[in-house]
Amino acid sequence: MNIKESAGDRLLLIIMYVAITVFAIACLLPFVTVLSSSLSTETAIMTYGFKVFPKEFSLEAFRLLLQDETIYRSYGVTIFITVVGTTLAMLVTCAMAYPLSLRSLKYRNYITFYVFFTMLFHGGLVTSYILITKYLGMTDTIWVLIIPSLLNPFNMFLMRNFFKSIDESLAESAKIDGANDIYIMFRIMIPVSLPAMAAISLFYAIAFWNKWFEAMLYIRNENLFPLQYLIKRILDSADFSRQLAQDITLAEYATPTLTTRMAATIVTIGPIIFLYPFLQKYFVKGLLIGSVKG
Numbered sequence: 001m002n003i004k005e006s007a008g009d010r011l012l013l014i015i016m017y018v019a020i021t022v023f024a025i026a027c028l029l030p031f032v033t034v035l036s037s038s039l040s041t042e043t044a045i046m047t048y049g050f051k052v053f054p055k056e057f058s059l060e061a062f063r064l065l066l067q068d069e070t071i072y073r074s075y076g077v078t079i080f081i082t083v084v085g086t087t088l089a090m091l092v093t094c095a096m097a098y099p100l101s102l103r104s105l106k107y108r109n110y111i112t113f114y115v116f117f118t119m120l121f122h123g124g125l126v127t128s129y130i131l132i133t134k135y136l137g138m139t140d141t142i143w144v145l146i147i148p149s150l151l152n153p154f155n156m157f158l159m160r161n162f163f164k165s166i167d168e169s170l171a172e173s174a175k176i177d178g179a180n181d182i183y184i185m186f187r188i189m190i191p192v193s194l195p196a197m198a199a200i201s202l203f204y205a206i207a208f209w210n211k212w213f214e215a216m217l218y219i220r221n222e223n224l225f226p227l228q229y230l231i232k233r234i235l236d237s238a239d240f241s242r243q244l245a246q247d248i249t250l251a252e253y254a255t256p257t258l259t260t261r262m263a264a265t266i267v268t269i270g271p272i273i274f275l276y277p278f279l280q281k282y283f284v285k286g287l288l289i290g291s292v293k294g
Helices: 008-037 042-048 060-066 069-100 108-120 127-135 151-167 168-176 180-191 194-209 215-220 226-238 239-244 258-290
Strands: none
Touching: 008 226, 008 258, 042 258, 060 258, 069 108, 069 151, 069 194, 069 226, 108 151, 127 215, 151 194, 168 180, 180 194, 180 226, 194 258, 215 226, 226 258
16 A cells, blocks of 8 residues: 655655755765875965865875884784774673573672662772782783773673563573573574674774773883874874975975874774774664663
């Protein structure tokens, strides 16, 4: 049966499409401007300002940025942190979320409140710094960028809600066959929770990919600098690009400082932008299912 749309419905639909299109363009325009600026010359930006299309095309900023091996080393550190950190974080999150989703767990409500309490009150930076540097001894190790962030309470509660939405008969039938809780979690619950795990993995991956504050506090070895912290150093100081271009002595040559900053931004966010479309369907589905009990 075909329902005929009224003129008012069509007008409302057009308005919605126009609004969504304008919003999408507004979101895309800053990224296009940054990309255009990274492909321009420093002189063009200083003369014409930031444009959607480059006035004078140039790859000088990318050449200066990528010719130094530091950026590749930082890329490797960040990829390691993201892959290993996300894997361990999902393991720890599931290991805590699944027991808290079981009604049979003793003191479940007390443990849940303890985790929730950390979302409201935090021990502060000083206590964390003393704990990590003095008692755990993780200064200047790559694990300081991973271990303190293995459990996010918000993500844990999302995962717990998803586990609670799964039919209890699956676990009960497995227990009748002699399976224990660990077997049930890894062989039954996690396989049927892939949409939620993909969404929460994306949360963790973005958090690990954007690590820079912890590196500023605890990392002194330049070989362990993650990409984001290296980019921050580049953005904070134009001396980096001047050092890369110190051998260039051409007359009227403008050292690419602004363009290098834009190129550094593109290099940083590029992998996440290309990864997100492949995980988008899991991201939306996982959040919708994990937020509803039923």
